[in-house]
Amino acid sequence: MTQPDVAPLAPPPPGDRPAPTDVIHNIGYRKYEGPRLGRGYARVSLFSQSLRGAYGLGRSAKSKVLPMILLGVICAPALIMVAVAVFTHMDKLPVAYTRYPVVLQAVITLFVASQAPQSVSRDLRFKTTPLYFSRPIERVDYVAAKYAALATALFMLTALPLLILYVGALLAKLDFTDQTAGFAKGLLSVLLLSLLFAGIGLVISAVTPRRGFGVAAVIALFVITYGAVSSVQGVASAQEKYHVIGWLGLFSPITLIDGFQTWFLGATSAFPDAAGPPDAAAGFAYLLVILVLVAGSFGLLMRRYRKVGLS
Amino acid sequence: MACTTTVGLVTVIATESLSKRYPRVTALDRLTVDITPGVTGLVGANGAGKSTLIKILLGLAPASEGRAAVLGLDVATDGAEIRGLVGYMPEHDCLPPDVSATEFVVHMARMSGLPPTAARERTADTLRHVGLYEERYRPMGGYSTGMKQRVKLAQALVHDPKLVLLDEPTNGLDPAGRDEMLGLIRRVHTDFGISVLVTSHLLGELERTSDNIVVIDGGRLLRASTTSEFTAATASLAVEVTDSEEELLAILTAAGLTVQPSGHLLLVDIAEDETYDLVRNAVAQLGVGLVRMEQRRHRIAELFTDDDPTTTAPSEEGEGRDAA
Numbered sequence: 001m002t003q004p005d006v007a008p009l010a011p012p013p014p015g016d017r018p019a020p021t022d023v024i025h026n027i028g029y030r031k032y033e034g035p036r037l038g039r040g041y042a043r044v045s046l047f048s049q050s051l052r053g054a055y056g057l058g059r060s061a062k063s064k065v066l067p068m069i070l071l072g073v074i075c076a077p078a079l080i081m082v083a084v085a086v087f088t089h090m091d092k093l094p095v096a097y098t099r100y101p102v103v104l105q106a107v108i109t110l111f112v113a114s115q116a117p118q119s120v121s122r123d124l125r126f127k128t129t130p131l132y133f134s135r136p137i138e139r140v141d142y143v144a145a146k147y148a149a150l151a152t153a154l155f156m157l158t159a160l161p162l163l164i165l166y167v168g169a170l171l172a173k174l175d176f177t178d179q180t181a182g183f184a185k186g187l188l189s190v191l192l193l194s195l196l197f198a199g200i201g202l203v204i205s206a207v208t209p210r211r212g213f214g215v216a217a218v219i220a221l222f223v224i225t226y227g228a229v230s231s232v233q234g235v236a237s238a239q240e241k242y243h244v245i246g247w248l249g250l251f252s253p254i255t256l257i258d259g260f261q262t263w264f265l266g267a268t269s270a271f272p273d274a275a276g277p278p279d280a281a282a283g284f285a286y287l288l289v290i291l292v293l294v295a296g297s298f299g300l301l302m303r304r305y306r307k308v309g310l311s
Numbered sequence: 312m313a314c315t316t317t318v319g320l321v322t323v324i325a326t327e328s329l330s331k332r333y334p335r336v337t338a339l340d341r342l343t344v345d346i347t348p349g350v351t352g353l354v355g356a357n358g359a360g361k362s363t364l365i366k367i368l369l370g371l372a373p374a375s376e377g378r379a380a381v382l383g384l385d386v387a388t389d390g391a392e393i394r395g396l397v398g399y400m401p402e403h404d405c406l407p408p409d410v411s412a413t414e415f416v417v418h419m420a421r422m423s424g425l426p427p428t429a430a431r432e433r434t435a436d437t438l439r440h441v442g443l444y445e446e447r448y449r450p451m452g453g454y455s456t457g458m459k460q461r462v463k464l465a466q467a468l469v470h471d472p473k474l475v476l477l478d479e480p481t482n483g484l485d486p487a488g489r490d491e492m493l494g495l496i497r498r499v500h501t502d503f504g505i506s507v508l509v510t511s512h513l514l515g516e517l518e519r520t521s522d523n524i525v526v527i528d529g530g531r532l533l534r535a536s537t538t539s540e541f542t543a544a545t546a547s548l549a550v551e552v553t554d555s556e557e558e559l560l561a562i563l564t565a566a567g568l569t570v571q572p573s574g575h576l577l578l579v580d581i582a583e584d585e586t587y588d589l590v591r592n593a594v595a596q597l598g599v600g601l602v603r604m605e606q607r608r609h610r611i612a613e614l615f616t617d618d619d620p621t622t623t624a625p626s627e628e629g630e631g632r633d634a635a
């Protein structure tokens with residue numbers, strides 16, 4: 001038991017004679033003596049693997065198609081607007097930075113619906129989760145890495161067109177201060193949007209190991225809530241109850257973002273009659289609901305994985 | 312017994328009065344066992360508490376009472392550290408089909424804390440050791456069961472653990488694949504110097520690979536001993552002759568052997584090597600033809616009934632439901 005750890009084919013100690021030309025290479029089992037980086041490193045590795053996975057990198061060619069198409073689709077209008085702005089010497093961009101994601105919300109929804117189940121349902125379906133939890137990482141590392149990865153993927157999707165608009169606006173020699181302020185507000189807004197959408201998408205997807213159900217459920221949630229909110233807002237608009245319109249936005253993800261940026265970032269609301277949150281209470285309600293949903297999503301995901309363990 | 316590099320530890324796993332109770336089921340019932348370095352077989356029927364034990368040893372489920380230590384670390388407080396030093400191969404499928412074995416095992420190596428370059432090198436090494444070559448670059452969806460089991464074993468070994476817990480590694484394999492997997496498990500200890508705890512519901516296959524065998528049933532320890540003691544206690548010789556079974560029975564019993572007639576066979580308990588000679592001489596003395604003389608293993612069920620009367624009636628609580 002106490003004998004030293006000697007590999008069976010270890011080379012002989014160096015002698016006086018030159019090394020023989022025929023060397024038997026030791027290809028037996030080698031012990032690993034190098035560093036073992038801790039949980040933080042594992043979390044970052046899982047984060048980068050999941051982030052790459054959201055764009056199909058490191059996966060099959062087929063799984064790259066949809067995210068890349070969506071990325072192209074969300075950037076195309078920005079490129080066109082920029083081209084028009086540069087060549088026609090406009091004095092402002094046709095669409096505000098904060099309005100852009102609201103207009104293209106369908107693309108963002110599709111991205112969440114396709115990539116959130118990809119990120120978590122697969123591990124449940126193929127029962128890969130036990131392999132994670134039999135390693136040093138804890139539940140919170142797994143949840144945090146997956147959440148951060150999808151939120152980052154969404155941020156990249158939503159911030160890239162804003163960046164194109166910003167660069168284009170500078171090329172078109174629009175006012176630097178205005179544009180920079182608008183761009184910064186847009187980034188803050190899509191950051192919150194990414195956190196909110198990622199959280200909701202992951203919670204729904206983590207319920208089912210079936211990817212198809214996850215995709216359908218996420219699309220249904222975003223489309224139905226938005227449809228319901230905007231039709232009721234339409235009714236309220238017809239009856240000229242503008243403060244009701246402002247409160248109704250609390251009930252769907254994209255209108256939450258719209259209400260938030262209208263009150264806090266001075267954006268023009270996309271609600272009917274541009275009727276954003278009517279007063280400070282409503283404005284803060286938007287922020288509060290967004291934060292509660294983000295924190296609640298994280299909490300629900302933690303709960304979801306409490307039971308997963310090994311089986 | 313071959314002693315390689317599983318350090319100077321006396322025990323790799325030690326449990327003391329370890330119990331796990333669920334609201335309606337007792338999965339482990341005051342289990343006290345010491346497991347020494349080497350290959351240890353953990354035998355038990357489905358629902359005997361094997362998976363629950365593994366879960367507790369990895370620090371993933373708290374014990375209801377009692378204590379357990381893995382590699383000298385307390386499972387209740389040092390779970391993360393234990394999981395860094397231990398490899399785990401689950402019983403069920405756990406491989407995503409659209410990823411290659413290389414990519415998957417590299418990812419799992421990084422999850423265990425290996426830096427990127429080391430993760431790649433160790434993955435290549437480990438996959439070669441488990442016998443996966445060119446196929447390792449193809450998506451795992453197209454692999455045979457045997458290849459999948461090898462990848463599952465590789466991900467448990469890639470971070471060079473001190474101990475691996477293998478849950479039913481031969482499940483679903485054909486006889487040839489089973490033999491290969493058992494040989495590989497043996498090598499994990501003899502060539503790699505890693506201690507192994509391997510579970511199975513088949514005693515026979517563990518006898519060939521394990522240095523020690525632990526039998527649990529209904530969450531209780533039935534028996535823990537070295538394989539050689541075990542085999543001596545459980546092996547019997549099936550003898551078939553062309554004629555005169557009764558006379559042969561009488562002669563063998565007179566020679567001091569324990570013999571049970573079973574149909575047209577005589578089952579002779581193998582006490583020592585001379586048993587074979589005694590049977591041969593007795594048959595020659597009678598002048599009858601010897602049709603067959605072969606070693607038989609007792610099945611686990613027989614083992615339970617052969618045992619000490621106090622442990623023969625395992626508690627029924629753990630039965631009927633896999634506690635996993």
